[in-house]
Structures are given as C-alpha cells and as structure tokens.
Amino acid sequence: MSGDPVFLAIDAGTGSVRAIAFDEGGRAVARAAREWTHAATPGHPGGADFDTTGGWQLISSAVREVVGLLRGRPVAAVGVSSMREGFVLYDEHGDEIFACPNTDGRARDQAEQLTRRGLADRIYELAGDWVSITAPARLLWLQQERPEVFAAARHLGMLSDWVVYRLTGEFTTDPTCGSSSALFDLAARDWSGELAAAVDLPARILPQALEPGSTAGAITAAAAEATGLPAGTPVLVGGGDTQLALHGIGATAGTPTVVAGTFWQTTYISDAPTIDPGRRIRTGCYVTPGTWMVEGISFLSGLSMRWFRDAFCPDATAEGGNAYDAMERWASAAPRGSNGLVAVLSNIMQADAWHHAAPAFVGFDINAPERFDRGTFVRAIEEAAAYVARGHLDILDEVTGGRARASGELVLTGGSSAGVLWPRIIAETTGLSVRPSTAPEATSYGAARLAAASVGAELPPAGRSDRIVVPEPAAIDEYDAAFERWRRVYLAQLAATEASGIAPLFTPPGGLAYRTDPTTTRAKDTIYG
Structure with missing residues (x-):
C-alpha cells in the first residue's frame, strides 16, 4: 500500500448507509452510499424489520467502493455509527434471528402494558427514555408474539454493534448507542x-x-x-448518530446544539446524568466518559421543508x-410571524x-x-421548527x-x-446568538475522529465557522408573541385532531392520554385505554 493513511467511517443511518474515508487533515477523500428501506412487519401495524442479510451486502458494497477509490491508500482504523434504538438478536451460532430499525413501532400494546405496570416510570428514571420505541417493549413483544425467537x-x-460484529466477530456495545436501548443505567454508563x-x-x-x-x-x-479491507485492520466500538455528530463538530458542555x-435534536452536554422530572425530554450517554447528552427531538422538521419543496416548488431551481x-x-419577503400564518407540524417533546x-x-x-x-x-x-427548538431549549434550561x-x-449543525x-x-x-456549523457528514466525521484518536492521530473538529447570527431585541419581542400564538393554535389543533379522528403526525406507543389545558400541552396522568 502507498500514500498517507485514512480513517474510514461507516454510518448505518435510517435511510442509507454511508462509507467515507477521511485523511489526516479531516478532508473526505472517498465516499460511497447505498439507500435502504425497512420492510413492514406483516400482521403488525407500525412494525418494521431490518434486513441484516441485505443490509450487510449494501454495507460491504459501499466499503468496497471506497477501498477501490483509495487505490491502495491504507486504512488505519475503522469507526462505526448508526441510528439509535434499533437492535439485533443472535442465536447460539451468532446468526441474526431478529432485527429492527429505530422506526419500528410494533410493540404498542406492550409499551402500554409496561406503562400500566409502572415499569415505564422506572425505566425512565434509570435509563432516561420512555418505552415508546425502545427495547423493553419490543422484547416484551417478542416474548408474547414470537416466544421461540426470544428463547433462542x-x-x-x-x-x-451489529456492524462491528459483522466486521470483527466480536459482541460489544458503547454507551452512546447502548443507552438508546433504555436498558442502561445512565449513571453507571452500563x-x-x-x-x-x-x-x-x-x-x-x-x-x-x-x-x-x-x-x-x-x-x-x-x-x-466482503469489503476489501485488509484483515487485521482495527475496528472501534460503534456509536450513536447524534452523539457522534456532536463529537464531529467539537461540541462542548455549556453551549446547546x-x-x-430530517429530525431535529436540541441537545445539551451535561456532566451529570440529568433526568427530566417532567418526563419530557430524554437523556443518553455522551462520547466522553463522565458526560451525558440531554435532548429534545422535533419530528420531521427537515422533512417538512423537503415535502413542501417537492409538492409546491418544482420550479425552485429555475432561478439557478x-x-x-x-x-x-x-420566505425572506414575508415578515416575522408569517402574516399570522401558523404551521402545525411537530409538537414539543413530552416523552x-x-x-x-x-x-x-x-x-x-x-x-x-x-x-x-x-x-x-x-x-x-x-x-414552526424554531418554535419547537425554543420549547426544547426552555426545558433544557429548566432541568440544567x-x-x-x-x-x-447556540450551535446549529446539519x-x-x-x-x-x-x-x-x-x-x-x-x-x-446562533453559530452555524456546516458539517454535512458530521456523524461520519465524528466516527472518523474517534478512529484517528485510537491510533494516535488527531482530526480537527469539522465545520467551525466565524459566522454568528445575533438576534435583534425588537425581533425577540415579536417572536415571543408569535411563539405564544403558535402554542395556542397547536393546542387547539391537538384537540381538534383528537375529536375528529384525523390521523396525527405521530402518536406514541405506550403514551399517556392527554386532555387539553388552557396553558400547556403537557400530558395528564391518565393512561391510554
């Protein structure tokens, strides 16, 4: 092999897998991507399966393409990241017998069982997340619906971890992705x-x-x-996509990001496993030992813009x-508050x-x-996306x-x-004040930074920018009023959705029922069903 070494990142995301090689200066020198979809689980509405056989073929293909583009340049180490919440079960031979992506929602009944039994409260207290799309409800579903799989x-x-297993044959996890299972003790990071x-x-x-x-x-x-990588190349434990994105841009404690x-995460890195007593936002382990990430998630904020582009703006590229x-x-021609127009999309998180x-x-x-x-x-x-980010920031400020x-x-990336x-x-x-950090492959770069550090190299944080957007005091006042108007409209639309039976943007498995309240969208302690 010839040339300076590179660090390979493999990111198994919700909609695709990406393989990207970065050089010692942090530049992407070769990349490949493969899209994938997750088949619906027959007979179980909301269920989604992850195809480990097809997924591994796509990962292998993407990595092999990158290896070819490197033309013999050595890969010093491999870092791995993925979507969170999804998991894989293996039998005694190491063969995959069950796998689901983060979008799997089959275990609605089981999540509600955990809620009624009071276990959901304890899971949130220890693990920092609710049972809506995490492992406890899915494992209970397997026990009840596919007991032979669970027993095996x-x-x-x-x-x-599955990607790492396919590369190395070793079963490991790391706290950033492992804690998304809701089976972790956050304080112990295990x-x-x-x-x-x-x-x-x-x-x-x-x-x-x-x-x-x-x-x-x-x-x-x-x-x-399968991949074209030399046998013996070191592979690091995996990591959660959001945490590695923050690591990729060099996020630090004290400044929210x-x-x-597609989804938006409003995050804060904490030096303690902070649990929200209001059970609104969630907590996971962060990259650095002794640190945790608290986050509020906004549903489909980026996708909403893409939807409007595709549905109503086919001529947008005509201007070049x-x-x-x-x-x-x-949009810049419209005034603050959009002439009173309110977009009702994602709600502020209430886990x-x-x-x-x-x-x-x-x-x-x-x-x-x-x-x-x-x-x-x-x-x-x-x-609308900014209002939800503000709501999450307010909660983060309260709990910290x-x-x-x-x-x-505030740092804005993605x-x-x-x-x-x-x-x-x-x-x-x-x-x-907002500091944009334009790092289009922040998650992959975070994985590559860890890979480089494991062999004694140091990649600089990506996307550092001197650009700072400072708000005007008058604009803050206008948006204070607009934010309150959005909250009132959202609450009214929430009640109308419940009364009419129209499909909502999202309803959580195992969620508590809500009743409308004149001052808040907070849930009341009334269990569904």
Whole structure:
C-alpha cells in the first residue's frame, strides 16, 4: 500500500448507509452510499424489520467502493455509527434471528402494558427514555408474539454493534448507542441488571460495554473478503448518530446544539446524568466518559421543508442554484410571524405522551394571495421548527438549572444550517446568538475522529465557522408573541385532531392520554385505554 493513511467511517443511518474515508487533515477523500428501506412487519401495524442479510451486502458494497477509490491508500482504523434504538438478536451460532430499525413501532400494546405496570416510570428514571420505541417493549413483544425467537436469543446488540460484529466477530456495545436501548443505567454508563430482569432478559445476552474510542476487534478474513479491507485492520466500538455528530463538530458542555436534519435534536452536554422530572425530554450517554447528552427531538422538521419543496416548488431551481436557497429568498419577503400564518407540524417533546396534531396550516387569507404566497408558507415551516427548538431549549434550561442558556449562544449543525434565513429565525425565536456549523457528514466525521484518536492521530473538529447570527431585541419581542400564538393554535389543533379522528403526525406507543389545558400541552396522568 502507498500514500498517507485514512480513517474510514461507516454510518448505518435510517435511510442509507454511508462509507467515507477521511485523511489526516479531516478532508473526505472517498465516499460511497447505498439507500435502504425497512420492510413492514406483516400482521403488525407500525412494525418494521431490518434486513441484516441485505443490509450487510449494501454495507460491504459501499466499503468496497471506497477501498477501490483509495487505490491502495491504507486504512488505519475503522469507526462505526448508526441510528439509535434499533437492535439485533443472535442465536447460539451468532446468526441474526431478529432485527429492527429505530422506526419500528410494533410493540404498542406492550409499551402500554409496561406503562400500566409502572415499569415505564422506572425505566425512565434509570435509563432516561420512555418505552415508546425502545427495547423493553419490543422484547416484551417478542416474548408474547414470537416466544421461540426470544428463547433462542443468546446475544443482543444495537445496530452499530451489529456492524462491528459483522466486521470483527466480536459482541460489544458503547454507551452512546447502548443507552438508546433504555436498558442502561445512565449513571453507571452500563447495562442495568434491574431493567433487564424487569423484562425477563438474561444478563448473559448483553454484550460488554466499552467507552467510545475503544477497539472492539479487527477485520476478520470473512469481512476482508466482503469489503476489501485488509484483515487485521482495527475496528472501534460503534456509536450513536447524534452523539457522534456532536463529537464531529467539537461540541462542548455549556453551549446547546441543534442538530437539524430530517429530525431535529436540541441537545445539551451535561456532566451529570440529568433526568427530566417532567418526563419530557430524554437523556443518553455522551462520547466522553463522565458526560451525558440531554435532548429534545422535533419530528420531521427537515422533512417538512423537503415535502413542501417537492409538492409546491418544482420550479425552485429555475432561478439557478439550490432549490432551498430560492425558497428562502421567497420566505425572506414575508415578515416575522408569517402574516399570522401558523404551521402545525411537530409538537414539543413530552416523552411519556408525545402527541402530535394533524399537520395543518392555520390562519391564511385566501383573499390576500400577495400576503400568503409560497414564501409565507416556507417561512411558517421554518418558524414552526424554531418554535419547537425554543420549547426544547426552555426545558433544557429548566432541568440544567439555567446552564443551557447561560452562554448566550447556540450551535446549529446539519443540513438546515446551510441556509441564511433559518439560522436567523432560530436566533430571534430563542433569543440566543446562533453559530452555524456546516458539517454535512458530521456523524461520519465524528466516527472518523474517534478512529484517528485510537491510533494516535488527531482530526480537527469539522465545520467551525466565524459566522454568528445575533438576534435583534425588537425581533425577540415579536417572536415571543408569535411563539405564544403558535402554542395556542397547536393546542387547539391537538384537540381538534383528537375529536375528529384525523390521523396525527405521530402518536406514541405506550403514551399517556392527554386532555387539553388552557396553558400547556403537557400530558395528564391518565393512561391510554
């Protein structure tokens, strides 16, 4: 082999797998991607299966393509990341017998059983997440619906762990992805024997938890044949996508970050396993030992913009350049508050009762098309995402004793950070200065940074920018009023959704029922059913 070494990242995301090689300067020198979908589980509405055979073929193909593009340049180490929550079960031979992605919602009845039994409360207290789309309810589903599969299980791992297993033959996990199972004791950064026992899961099934940056093993002969990577190449334990994205941009404790992709995560890195007593947001382990990540999740904020682009803006590229740039130019002509137009999309997170209204646009005047053109609707979509981010930031500030807002700054990363208008709306809505960090492959880069560190190299944080968007005081006042209007409209639409039976944007498995309240969208302690 010839040339300087590179560090390979494999990211098994919700919609695709990416393999990217970064050089010692942090530049991407070769990349390949393969899209995948997750088949519905027959007979179980909301269920989704992960195809381990087909998935491994796609991963192998992407890695082999990157290896070919490197033309003999050596791969010093491999880092792995994946979507969170999804997991894999293996039998005594190491063969996969069950696998699901993060989007799997088959265990609705079982999540509600855990809620009624009071176990959901204990899981949230120890593991920092509710039972809606995490492992406890899915494991209970297996016991009740496929007992033969559950009985045959000898190993469990998250999806990043599965990639590592396919590469090395070793069963491991790491705290960032492992804690998304809701089977972790956050304070210990390890599996909880109590929670495993609560769902009748034998402790022997759970793999060793190693801190991020630890070497899990090396490329086996079989993996070398499949991927083109040399046998013996070191492979690190996997990691959760959001945490590795924060690591990729060098996020630090004290400054909140919004990771703005298909979903938006408003995050804060804490030096303690902070649990929200209101059971609104969730907590997971962060990359550095002794640190945790608290986050509020916004449903489909980035996808909402793509939907509007595809449905209503086919001519956006006619002006030349990126369609989103054109849409933001149109939106810039609309005033703050979008002339009273309110986009009802994602709700502020309430982990134990995360109810969303049916998507809607409320408050437009069909007699005033000049005030309610496409640009006004685009601005309303961007404002709706900013309102949810503000709501999550308020909760983060509350549970951290005022530390989340103390710096006066917020970092914005992900695809939505590339715009001009969206960062300004977020600054004016939250009242914080916004520093965009344009790192389009932040998760992969975070994995590569860990891989480099494992062999004594250091990659610089990605996407550092000197650009800071400072909110104007008058704009903050305007958005304070607009935010309260959005809350009132959302609450009314939530009630209308419940009364009409129209499909909401999302309803959580195992969620508490809600009743409308004049001051809040918080859930009441009334169990579904």
